[in-house]
Amino acid sequence: MNSLWNDREGEFNPVSASDYLPVKKLRELQLQRLKAVIKWAYARVELFRKRCDERNLIPESVQSLADLSKFPFTVKTDLRDTYPFGLFASEMTDIVRLHASSGTTGKPIVVAYTNEDIKVWATVMARTFACAGVHKGDVIQNAYGYGLFTGGLGAHYGAEELGATVIPISGGNTERQIMLMHDFKSNAICSTPSYFLHIIEQAPKLGIDIRDLPIRVGFFGAEPWTDEMGKYVEKMAGIKAIDIYGLSEIIGPGVASMCLEQEGLHIFEDHFYPEIIDPDTGEVLEDGQEGELVLTTLSKRAMPMIRYRTRDITSIITEKCACGRTIRRMQRIGRRSDDMFIIRGVNVFPSQIEAGLLTVEETVPHYQIILTREGGLDQITVEVELTPEAFTDKVSDLERLHKKVATAIENIINIRVTVHLVEPNTIARSQGKAKRLIDRRQEK
Amino acid sequence: MKIKQVSIFLENKPGHLNHACEVVADAGINLITLSLSDTEQFGILRIIVKEWEEAERILLAAGFVVKVTDVIAAEVEDKPGGLQKILSVIENSEINIEYMYAFTVKRNNKAVMMLRFDDADQALQVLEAGGINIIGVDELFAE
Numbered sequence A: 001m002n003s004l005w006n007d008r009e010g011e012f013n014p015v016s017a018s019d020y021l022p023v024k025k026l027r028e029l030q031l032q033r034l035k036a037v038i039k040w041a042y043a044r045v046e047l048f049r050k051r052c053d054e055r056n057l058i059p060e061s062v063q064s065l066a067d068l069s070k071f072p073f074t075v076k077t078d079l080r081d082t083y084p085f086g087l088f089a090s091e092m093t094d095i096v097r098l099h100a101s102s103g104t105t106g107k108p109i110v111v112a113y114t115n116e117d118i119k120v121w122a123t124v125m126a127r128t129f130a131c132a133g134v135h136k137g138d139v140i141q142n143a144y145g146y147g148l149f150t151g152g153l154g155a156h157y158g159a160e161e162l163g164a165t166v167i168p169i170s171g172g173n174t175e176r177q178i179m180l181m182h183d184f185k186s187n188a189i190c191s192t193p194s195y196f197l198h199i200i201e202q203a204p205k206l207g208i209d210i211r212d213l214p215i216r217v218g219f220f221g222a223e224p225w226t227d228e229m230g231k232y233v234e235k236m237a238g239i240k241a242i243d244i245y246g247l248s249e250i251i252g253p254g255v256a257s258m259c260l261e262q263e264g265l266h267i268f269e270d271h272f273y274p275e276i277i278d279p280d281t282g283e284v285l286e287d288g289q290e291g292e293l294v295l296t297t298l299s300k301r302a303m304p305m306i307r308y309r310t311r312d313i314t315s316i317i318t319e320k321c322a323c324g325r326t327i328r329r330m331q332r333i334g335r336r337s338d339d340m341f342i343i344r345g346v347n348v349f350p351s352q353i354e355a356g357l358l359t360v361e362e363t364v365p366h367y368q369i370i371l372t373r374e375g376g377l378d379q380i381t382v383e384v385e386l387t388p389e390a391f392t393d394k395v396s397d398l399e400r401l402h403k404k405v406a407t408a409i410e411n412i413i414n415i416r417v418t419v420h421l422v423e424p425n426t427i428a429r430s431q432g433k434a435k436r437l438i439d440r441r442q443e444k
Numbered sequence B: 001m002k003i004k005q006v007s008i009f010l011e012n013k014p015g016h017l018n019h020a021c022e023v024v025a026d027a028g029i030n031l032i033t034l035s036l037s038d039t040e041q042f043g044i045l046r047i048i049v050k051e052w053e054e055a056e057r058i059l060l061a062a063g064f065v066v067k068v069t070d071v072i073a074a075e076v077e078d079k080p081g082g083l084q085k086i087l088s089v090i091e092n093s094e095i096n097i098e099y100m101y102a103f104t105v106k107r108n109n110k111a112v113m114m115l116r117f118d119d120a121d122q123a124l125q126v127l128e129a130g131g132i133n134i135i136g137v138d139e140l141f142a143e
Helices: A014-020 A023-044 A046-054 A065-070 A076-081 A115-131 A150-162 A174-183 A193-206 A227-237 A350-358 A395-413 B016-026 B052-061 B082-091 B120-129 B137-141
Strands: A095-101 A109-114 A139-142 A165-167 A188-191 A217-220 A240-247 A252-257 A265-267 A272-277 A291-297 A308-314 A341-343 A346-348 A363-374 A377-386 A418-422 A437-439 B002-011 B031-038 B042-049 B066-076 B097-105 B110-117
Touching: A014 A115, A023 A046, A023 A065, A023 A291, A065 A272, A076 A109, A095 A115, A095 A150, A109 A115, A115 A150, A115 A252, A139 A150, A139 A174, A150 A165, A150 A252, A174 A193, A188 A193, A193 A217, A193 A227, A193 A377, A217 A227, A227 A240, A240 A265, A341 A363, A346 A350, A350 A363, A350 A395, A377 A395, A395 A418, A395 B042, A418 B002, B002 B016, B002 B052, B002 B110, B002 B120, B016 B031, B016 B042, B016 B052, B031 B097, B042 B052, B052 B066, B066 B082, B066 B120, B082 B110, B082 B120, B110 B120
Parallel strands: A139 A165, A139 A188, A188 A217, A217 A240, A363 A437, A377 A418
Antiparallel strands: A095 A109, A240 A252, A252 A265, A272 A291, A291 A308, A341 A346, A363 A377, B002 B042, B002 B066, B031 B042, B066 B110, B097 B110
């Protein structure tokens, strides 16, 4: 077994078996599972049943995979509106885990897992690792945050399922990350790309060149990154940068992953059925056409998601991958169909910032969000225009206002923000919608 | 007698202080004195001018956030303990100084302390009762 042993033809890794199902078998399996999940959700999720009834749909309306397009979409606000447990399909006694992520109004989005769901999650994450040639015998340093965020535990269970050795270091404490990466001879790391950049920048200070270490793969997810950044990381750290995709609403990390060909991401579609739709009309588009990714969980019990609109814009790649996998690939996610942005793995909507500002009486929501990357870490700055009414000529009053604004925003998005009070009318207003978000993270 | 002070909010960015001063200077308004308070994030420029209404108007027109407040100009006696005397009077009363800054009146070379209180009228009474010489508009702006 050499160090780059992977699951190419002739070197088959049983973990990846489902990646290579003959297409016909795969579609049969998907249809069988789709019928079961629609039946399950219809019987147990009130919101879904109500929407089906309105459209005269019954579980038996699914006779082919194409029939899925008749069914209603699920959107993020559905999770908020039914907070906390309204979309659960299993009894609480069967639910073994809850995770939560940030929502649009300060209330988190709650997701649930049964034992079987956790098992599925572990296998798709194990397939993610195997997809990039990481296997039993490798040491995986898991720098995703452990906790309510799905990243940490998702990667952890997957790594154990694979049989690899996990270092559950979680995020932060960069010096220790570098020390253990060196001492424990990590072969792979899971982290946000911005955090790994930070690690790269800090390593020389400890006299360590990451290129000299055994680490060979980075699994980067939870925030978007460009090809350019991937190439930079690969050059600076001597690793392969693997894009992984997932979202809590579907399962967490493990929905799709790059293989070593690094041409798009394989969707683990035996569990997560993809559709691409026109975000304006909701029409299903053919493979190859760009649109919004819609996912249906085919095997999830605790919280089945039928046609969940991810807001991520991509297209299904029609060519077969050189790696031999039969599961389809999608292009890397470059943009979203709404104004949500992801910072340090947390979803934030400009409307959340606005909601925070509106709780402070002295400000009007003339604001602008500026995202920057400093020392490899994403920073969020909110510029807020001062109103004449709020100005008292005392520094202490302005400082109090400044703190009040920062606290109001932080209370909603749970991320530290830098607030700048600015002079009125200095934030550019374009015709119609003000430009709320300036993302300078990709600027060098 | 109270003096009108014009305060201007400034973002802590290059050129903003200069721009505010320029607006005032372009209107032919002479600054008697100015004071700048700043933090890392922002600054407050405070100016004393004879034509304060005009200054307020043009600064507002130029898009600044402006606030006119009452301050008190107290003469500091030119001998040791001069400032101490003013501070003692204030300390022995119930009033609090929000901030203060010093300057010199050009004509007679008097040292003046500009004082900002929450309640200027009350402070005026306290200072006068304490034997502090209050400088009025005429003396302050005398050519």
